[in-house]
Amino acid sequence: MLKVLRDLLRYNREFLFGTLLIGIIIALVIASFFSPYDELTTYAVIPDMPPGGEYWLGTNSRGQDMFWQLAASMRNTLMFGLVVAIISRVIAIVVGLVSGYVGGKTDQIIMAFNDTLGALPNIPILLLLVFVMRDQMTWGVLALTAAMLGWTHDSRLIRSVALSLRTREFTRHAAFSGMRTGQVLFREHLPYVMPIVFFTTMNNLIWAIGLEVTLSILGFSDINRPTIGGMIYWANAHSAMVAGIWWWIAVPMLAVVILFLGLFLLAMSVNEYIDPRSRLARMGA
Amino acid sequence: MTLAMTNERSVAQAADVLTIKDLKAYYINDLFGVRREVRAVDDISLTVRRNEIYGIAGESSSGKTSLIKTIAGAIRPPMRVVGGEVRFDFGGKHIDVYAEPGKMKAARWQNLSYIMQGSMSVLNPVRRIKHAFNNFAFRHMGLDRTAFRARVESHLQRLGLDPNVLEAFPHQLSGGMRQRVTIALATVCEPEFIIADEPTTALDVLVQQDVLGLIKEVQERLGSSVVFVTHDMSVHAAITDRLAIMYAGRLAEEGPTQAMFDTPQHPYTAHLIASLPRIGDTATRKSLAGKPPSLANPPTGCRFHPRCPIAIDRCSREVPDMLPSAIGGRVACFRAGEVSVK
Amino acid sequence: MTMLLELDHVTKRYPVGGLFSRQSITAVSDVSFALDAGRPEIFAIVGESGSGKSTMAKMVLGNEVPDGGRLVFDGVDIATIRGRDAREAFMAKVQPVFQNPFEAFNPLTPVDAYLFATAHRFCGANDQASKEGLTDRALQRVGLSLAEIKGRFSHELSGGQLQRVAVARALIPAPKLIVADEPVSMVDASLRMSIVNLFRALRDELKVSIIYITHDLATAYYISDRVIIMRSGEVVESGDARAVLDNPRNAYSIALKNAVLPPDPKAAAAAIRDRRILNRADAGAA
Numbered sequence: 081m082l083k084v085l086r087d088l089l090r091y092n093r094e095f096l097f098g099t100l101l102i103g104i105i106i107a108l109v110i111a112s113f114f115s116p117y118d119e120l121t122t123y124a125v126i127p128d129m130p131p132g133g134e135y136w137l138g139t140n141s142r143g144q145d146m147f148w149q150l151a152a153s154m155r156n157t158l159m160f161g162l163v164v165a166i167i168s169r170v171i172a173i174v175v176g177l178v179s180g181y182v183g184g185k186t187d188q189i190i191m192a193f194n195d196t197l198g199a200l201p202n203i204p205i206l207l208l209l210v211f212v213m214r215d216q217m218t219w220g221v222l223a224l225t226a227a228m229l230g231w232t233h234d235s236r237l238i239r240s241v242a243l244s245l246r247t248r249e250f251t252r253h254a255a256f257s258g259m260r261t262g263q264v265l266f267r268e269h270l271p272y273v274m275p276i277v278f279f280t281t282m283n284n285l286i287w288a289i290g291l292e293v294t295l296s297i298l299g300f301s302d303i304n305r306p307t308i309g310g311m312i313y314w315a316n317a318h319s320a321m322v323a324g325i326w327w328w329i330a331v332p333m334l335a336v337v338i339l340f341l342g343l344f345l346l347a348m349s350v351n352e353y354i355d356p357r358s359r360l361a362r363m364g365a
Numbered sequence: 366m367t368l369a370m371t372n373e374r375s376v377a378q379a380a381d382v383l384t385i386k387d388l389k390a391y392y393i394n395d396l397f398g399v400r401r402e403v404r405a406v407d408d409i410s411l412t413v414r415r416n417e418i419y420g421i422a423g424e425s426s427s428g429k430t431s432l433i434k435t436i437a438g439a440i441r442p443p444m445r446v447v448g449g450e451v452r453f454d455f456g457g458k459h460i461d462v463y464a465e466p467g468k469m470k471a472a473r474w475q476n477l478s479y480i481m482q483g484s485m486s487v488l489n490p491v492r493r494i495k496h497a498f499n500n501f502a503f504r505h506m507g508l509d510r511t512a513f514r515a516r517v518e519s520h521l522q523r524l525g526l527d528p529n530v531l532e533a534f535p536h537q538l539s540g541g542m543r544q545r546v547t548i549a550l551a552t553v554c555e556p557e558f559i560i561a562d563e564p565t566t567a568l569d570v571l572v573q574q575d576v577l578g579l580i581k582e583v584q585e586r587l588g589s590s591v592v593f594v595t596h597d598m599s600v601h602a603a604i605t606d607r608l609a610i611m612y613a614g615r616l617a618e619e620g621p622t623q624a625m626f627d628t629p630q631h632p633y634t635a636h637l638i639a640s641l642p643r644i645g646d647t648a649t650r651k652s653l654a655g656k657p658p659s660l661a662n663p664p665t666g667c668r669f670h671p672r673c674p675i676a677i678d679r680c681s682r683e684v685p686d687m688l689p690s691a692i693g694g695r696v697a698c699f700r701a702g703e704v705s706v707k
Numbered sequence: 708m709t710m711l712l713e714l715d716h717v718t719k720r721y722p723v724g725g726l727f728s729r730q731s732i733t734a735v736s737d738v739s740f741a742l743d744a745g746r747p748e749i750f751a752i753v754g755e756s757g758s759g760k761s762t763m764a765k766m767v768l769g770n771e772v773p774d775g776g777r778l779v780f781d782g783v784d785i786a787t788i789r790g791r792d793a794r795e796a797f798m799a800k801v802q803p804v805f806q807n808p809f810e811a812f813n814p815l816t817p818v819d820a821y822l823f824a825t826a827h828r829f830c831g832a833n834d835q836a837s838k839e840g841l842t843d844r845a846l847q848r849v850g851l852s853l854a855e856i857k858g859r860f861s862h863e864l865s866g867g868q869l870q871r872v873a874v875a876r877a878l879i880p881a882p883k884l885i886v887a888d889e890p891v892s893m894v895d896a897s898l899r900m901s902i903v904n905l906f907r908a909l910r911d912e913l914k915v916s917i918i919y920i921t922h923d924l925a926t927a928y929y930i931s932d933r934v935i936i937m938r939s940g941e942v943v944e945s946g947d948a949r950a951v952l953d954n955p956r957n958a959y960s961i962a963l964k965n966a967v968l969p970p971d972p973k974a975a976a977a978a979i980r981d982r983r984i985l986n987r988a989d990a991g992a993a
Contacts, residue, residue, distance in 0.1 A: 249810040252770070256803055257821040257876060258795060258828025271815045360814055360862065362399050424895035425866065540756075569755040570922060570966040578982040596896060599968035603975035623972045633897075640900045641970035642925040644952055650929070652901030656865035672897075 088353060095349035101342030105154060105335075112151035117144070119152035119306050131327050138327040141318040146331050153306040154335060157289055160223050160307070164288035165281050167227035168234070173277060176235040177265045180242025181251075191239070198232030203294070205229065210300045219302060222295070226288055234280040238273045245269045275355045282347035286340055293336070308332045381454065382558055382590045383413040383436065388449035390435045395443075403660045405431035405444070407614040410687070415557075418584055418591045420605030420622065422598060422637070424657055428614040429594050433560055436592065437479070438462040438469040453477070455557050475505040478551040480544075480580070482563040487547050488535040494546055495531035502553050520553045523586075524579060541572030545579055552583045559584070559591045565600060577604050598637055602626060607694070610634050613658045613668040616687055620694020630696040632704040633669050667698070675700050711744040711781065711883055711916055712767065718775035719762050719940075734762040736940040737776070742884070744781075747914045749906060751931035751948060753921055753963070759940040760920045764888040767918060768803050769794070781883065799829040802877035806889040808869035812861040818869065819857050822846075822876050829880035845875040848913070849905055867898025874905060878913070885909070888920045903930050924967050928952045936960045 088095040117124045123143030131138040137146035179190040209225055210217055245251060245268075254264045289308070295301045296309025303310055311332040315321075320328040352358055390406040405428040413419045423429040434440050436451055451462040453469075455476040460468045481487060488497050498517050506513055518528040526545055535543055544564060551559060561580060565573045581604055584591050593605055601608050601622060609619040610633060618631040629635040633653075640650045655672040658664050664671050670680035679699055690696040717738045720731040736759075742750060754760040765771040766778055769785050778785040781800060788797050805811040812818050819842065826832040826841040843853035849871040861869055870890060877885050887906065891899045907930050909915045921927050927934055928948060935945040936957070944957040955961045968975045 248813075249805045249807060250813040250816075252803070253805060253811045253821060253873075254813070254824070256768075256798055257824040258798065259821075259824045260791075263824070267820070268813050268816060356815060361394060424897060570924075571755060571962060574966055574968070574979055574982045578979045581979060598896065599970045599975060602970055602972040603968050603979050626970075626972050637896055638970065640896065642900070642903075642929040643970060644925055644928045644964065644967060647929055647949075649904065650900040652867075652899070652904065653897045656868055656898070657895065 084353070088349060092349045092352070094345045098342050098345030098349060101338050102346060105158070105339050105342060108151045108335075109155045109158060112148070112155045115148040115151060117148055119149065120304055128323075128325055137331050138325075140314065140328045141320065141323070141325060142314060146327065149306055149311060150331055150335055153308050153311050153332065154339075156219070156305060157292055157308045158339070160219055160292050161285045161289040163220075163223040164226045164230060164291075165284045167224065168231035168284055169277060169281055171227070172231035172235040172238055172280070173270070173273065175231070176238025177242050177269055177273065179235070180239040181246050181261065181265055181269065183243070183246060187239075191236070194232050194235055197229070198236075200229070202226075202229050202291070206291070206295060207300060210295070217302070219305065222292075222301065223288075226291055230284055230287060234276070234284070237276050237280065241273050241276065242269055245272055271354075271359075272356055275351050278351050278354065279347055282343050285343055289336070289339070308336055380414050381412040382415050383592075384450075384452045384454075385409060385411050385436065386450050386452075388432075388435060388451060389447040390431055390440060390444060391447050392431075392444045401661055404428075404614050404663065405660055406435055407660075407663075408449070409614075409616055410449075411609060411616065411619060413558075413590050413592060414607075415590055416584075416588045417606045418581070418593050418604055420601040420608040421592060421594045421611060422596065422601050422608060423611035424596055426613075426657060426660060427611040428660065429596075429611050430562070431614075432611065433562060433592060433594055436462070437477070437560055438466060453558065474501055474556070475554050476556055477558040477560070478554065478556045480548055480551045480559060480561040480564045482566050487550060488543065490535050492534075493531065494533055494535065494538075497546075497550055498531065498553065501550060505554050517553055521549050524549050524552075524583065539572075540568055541575060544568060544572075544576050548576070548579055548583065552587065552589075555587050555589075557587075557589050559589055561591055561593045563595050564593075566595060566597070573600075574603075580604065598641055610637070613663055614660050615668060616695075616697060617669065618690065618694065618696045618698075619687070620690060620692050620696075624692035625694065628692055628702070629704075630690045630692060630694070630701040631669075631698045632673050632675055632700070635704045636674075675703055709744045709782075710779070711742045713741040713779045714739050714776070715779070716776035717766065717773045717778055719759075719766060719771060720774050733940050735759040735766070735773070738763065738935075738937075738940075738942055739776075740935060740942075740945065742916050742918075744883075747910050747916045748932040749910055749917045749919050749930050751919045751921060751927040751934040752937060753924060753927050753934055754937035755922055755963075757939065758937040760922075760937055761888055762940075763937075764803070764886050764918070764920050767884075767886050768801060769797060795828065799880040800882050801884045801886065802880065802882040804870070804873050804877055804885060804887040804890045807893045808866050808873055809861055809893070811873055812869060814861050816860075817858050818861055818864065818872050819853070819859070822872070822879065825876050825879045841879055842875075845878045846872070848878060848909075849875045850901075851875065865898060866894045867901055870894050870898075870902050871905065874902070874909075878909070878915075882915065884916050884918065886918045886920070889922070890919070891926060892921070892923070899926075906930055924952060924964060936963065 089099065125139050125143055125145050127139055127141050127143045129135050129139040135145055137150060139145055175190060175194065179187045206225060213221065250268065251264060254268050292307060293309035296307050297313050299313055303313060312329065315328040388406055388409045392403040392405055394401045409432065421429050421432065431444065435446060440446065446463050453460040455472060460472055462469050488494065503513055508516060521528050521530065524545065526549060530538065530546060538546065565576050568576060577600065580591065595601065605622045607620065608622045608625050610617045610631065612633055618634045625634060626638055629638055636653055640652065642650060653672045658668055666681040666683055667685050670676040673680065677699065685697040685699050687695045687697045691702050717735060718733065719735040720733050722731045742748065752760045752763055762771060766773055769788060772786045788794055812821065822842040823838045826838045830841055832838040832841055839853055846852055851871055856872055891902050894902055903926050906917050906919065910917060919931055931948040933946065934948040934951050935942045938959050944951055944955060944960045952964065955964050968978060
C-alpha cells in the first residue's frame with residue numbers, strides 16, 4: 081500500500097496535485113477539531129472584518145471567524161458526502177454484480193426496480209422528506225435518503241460489466257472449481273469493476289456535496305449546523321454581496337472548487353492505476 | 366525522358382522487393398516506475414523476392430506479429446524501432462519505411478496491402494460490401510466511378526466471386542466468402558506486396574483450402590510478393606515458396622519450404638515438423654520440454670538452448686549467427702543439420 | 708454392462724428472433740451414444756463451427772438442458788440435478804477442460820486459486836497443507852509441481868503449461884469423465900502434443916474417460932478410440948476412430964478428411980492446386 085502511494089506520487093502528476101489539494105481540505109478538517117470557538121456560537125469576534133493578519137479569511141456579519149467556520153463546514157459537508165458515497169457504492173456494487181451474474185428473470189426484476197428508482201426526481205423527493213420530517217430531520221437521515229437515491233445509475237454500469245464477465249470462460253472455470261457465487265463475484269469479478277467504482281465514487285461524492293449545498297442554500301437543512309451550503313445561505317441572508325463582504329461568499333466557493341478539483345484529479349490517477357489493463361501491464365502480461 | 370523510364374524499369378527488375386537489415390523493434394513500457402523492455406523483434410535481417418510467397422512461422426510471442434507490423438510501418442507506442450532498417454523497392458520507387466514515413470503512407474493499398482485474420486476488421490458490419498471497396502481502393506485507382514465499379518466487378522469475377530456480393534452486407538455472407546471478399550479488396554489495386562496475417566486461422570477447415578488456393582492464384586496472376594504469417598506448418602507447406610522460422614524474436618532458420626520440410630537444419634524446425642500429427646499415423650509424437658522464453662528476459666546465448674535436445678555448452682554462451690545452410694537457406698545453430706525428422 | 712454416460716435421442720433447440728417468434732434453430736438433433744463405465748476411452752466429437760459440438764459439451768456438463776431425449780450420467784438424468792449439493796456432487800464426477808487457457812484463468816487471480824478451491828470444495832480439504840498436498844499430487848500427474856505454479860498468474864505461464872494446470876485442476880476430484888472442448892486449438896504447436904499425449908496417459912493410467920471435442924481430424928485420429936462426426940447438429944458418421952477416419956463413407960466426412968492439409972509441401976500444394984481448378988470450374992459454370 082505504501083509502495084503504491086509512493087509510486088503514484090512519484091510518477092503521476094495528477095495524483096500529486098490531487099493529493100496537495102485534498103491535503104489542504106484534510107488539514108482544514110483536522111484543524112476544525114482544535115477550533116478556539118464553538119462552531120455554533122455567533123458574535124464571538126468582531127463582525128465584517130476583511131481577510132488579514134488577525135483573521136486570515138476575515139469574519140462574517142454574524143461575528144464568526146471565517147477560517148474556523150470553513151473548517152467546521154468542510155468537515156460536516158465532507159462527512160455527509162462520504163457517508164452518501166460509501167452507502168450508495170455498497171448498494172451499487174452488490175446490486176450490479178448480482179444482477180449481472182445471476183441474469184435472467186432476477187436480472188430483469190432488479191433492473192426494473194433499479195430504473196424506476198433512477199427515474200424519480202431527487203430534489204422534490206428530498207424536499208418532500210424535509211417537509212414531512214420537519215424537526216426530526218437530521219443530517220444522518222438526509223444522507224441515508226440521498227444514498228438510497230444515488231446508486232441506480234452506477235449499479236447499471238457495474239451490471240453491464242458483470243454481464244460480460246459472466247460469459248467469460250474463467251467464470252465457468254471458477255464454477256467448476258467449486259467457487260460459490262459470492263466468491264466468484266467478490267474475488268473474480270470485483271477487480272474488473274473497481275475502476276467504475278472509483279470513478280463513480282468521485283462523481284457521487286460531488287453529486288452528494290452538491291445536493292447538500294443546494295438544500296442548504298435553499299434553507300432546507302439544519303441551518304445552524306455549519307456546512308458549505310449553510311455558509312452561502314447565511315451570506316445570502318445577510319446580503320453579503322450587496323454589503324461588500326465578498327469573502328463570505330468567495331471563501332466557501334473557493335473551498336468547494338478546491339475539493340472538487342482535488343477529487344477529480346485523484347480519481348483520474350487512481351483509476352489509471354487500478355485499471356485491469358494497466359495492472360496487467362505492470363504485472364508483465 | 367524515355368531514358369529515365371527505361372532506367373527505372375531496369376531498377377524495378379531488382380530481385381528483392383523488401384529488404385530488412387538488423388531490425389530491432391522493442392516494446393518499451395514505463396508504467397509507474399516499472400520499466401519493461403520486450404524485445405519482440407531482435408536483430409532480424411531478411412529479404413523478400415519479387416513474385417514469391419514468403420512464409421513466417423512462429424508460435425505465440427515469437428515476435429512474428431510484431432515483425433509484420435514493423436514491416437508495414439504500423440507500429441505505435443509503446444513499441445519502437447530501436448535499430449536497423451526496412452526498405453521497399455516498388456518498381457523503382459524506393460521507400461525506407463522508418464526514414465520516410467510519408468512515402469509509406471502513399472504506398473499503402475496501392476503498392477502494399479493486407480489480408481487480415483478477421484474479415485470483420487475491414488468490413489463494416491452495417492455497410493454494404495461496395496462501401497469497403499469505395500473506402501479503401503477508390504482513391505488509389507485514379508478512375509471515375511463507373512470505370513472503378515467495372516474494374517471491381519471484373520476483379521471479383523476473376524476471383525470466382527459473384528459481383529452481386531458488392532450489394533450484400535457482411536453478415537449475409539459466410540466466413541469463407543467474407544475472407545474471399547477481403548482478399549479481393551486487398552488485391553483490387555494489384556499491389557506488388559501483400560501481407561497476409563493468419564488469413565485462414567479463423568476459417569473452417571472446409572473453406573481453408575479454397576482461400577489458400579485463391580491467395581496463390583492471385584499472387585501468380587499479379588506476380589506480387591506475399592508475406593504469409595501463420596503458426597500452422599501445414600499451411601506453410603501448402604502455400605509458401607520460402608519459409609522463415611521465428612523463435613523468441615529472432616530468426617532460427619530460413620530456406621526453401623520443400624527443403625526445410627525434407628531436411629530441416631535447425632532442431633526447432635525439425636521438432637515443429639516432426640510433431641505434426643497426420644491421419645493414418647498413430648506413432649507417438651513428442652513435445653519439446655520447457656516453455657517458450659519470455660521476451661522480456663530471454664535466455665543467454667542461443668534462445669532455444671534451454672529446450673534444445675542437442676544443446677552443447679557453447680549454445681548457452683554464444684549467440685549463433687544466421688549463416689548459409691546446407692539446403693540453400695540460412696540457419697542460426699552451432700549444430701545445424703544434426704537433428705533429422707525421422 | 709453399466710454405462711457411465713448415455714445419450715438417448717438428445718435434441719437441443721435455441722429460439723431465434725424476437726420475443727414472440729416461434730422459430731428456433733436445432734443445435735443438436737437426435738444424438739445417441741454411450742460410454743461404457745468399465746472401459747475408459749477417448750471419445751472424439753468432430754465437427755466444424757456450427758456443428759453442435761460445443762452444445763454437446765455444455766449439455767454433458769449440465770450447463771444446458773436438452774429439449775428432447777435424455778442424458779444419463781452414472782444412472783442419473785442430468786436434467787434432474789437440482790440444488791447446490793446435487794450439482795456439486797455431479798461436478799465432482801464430471802469436469803471440463805476449456806478451449807483457451809488464457810481465458811479460462813482470470814488474469815488477475817493466481818492460477819493456484821482454482822486448484823485450491825477445487826480441493827477445498829470437492830475433496831473436503833480445509834487447511835492449507837491438505838489443499839497443497841492434493842494440488843501438488845494432481846500437478847505431478849501432468850508433469851508439473853506446485854512449486855512451479857504457486858502464486859503465479861496466467862500470463863507468467865505458457866499456453867501449454869496453463870492447459871496442463873487446467874487438466875490437473877480437473878483431476879483433483881478424481882472425476883470419471885473429463886469433457887475437453889477444443890483443448891489444444893489455442894496451444895502452441897511445440898507444446899500441443901504434450902497435452903494430447905497427456906489425455907492418452909489419463910485414459911490408460913487413471914482410467915478416466917474423456918470426451919474430446921475438436922475440429923482437427925489429425926489429433927482425433929491420433930488419440931481417440933471412437934469418433935462421431937457432426938454436421939449441423941446431426942451425427943453423420945460414427946464408429947471406431949481409426950476405421951472411420953481411414954475410410955470415411957459419408958460424403959461430408961470424406962470432404963472433411965480431404966480438407967486436412969497434409970504436412971508435406973508437395974502433397975499440400977497439390978491439394979490446393981486441385982481446389983483452384985475446382986474454383987475455376989465453378990466460376991465458368993456461373
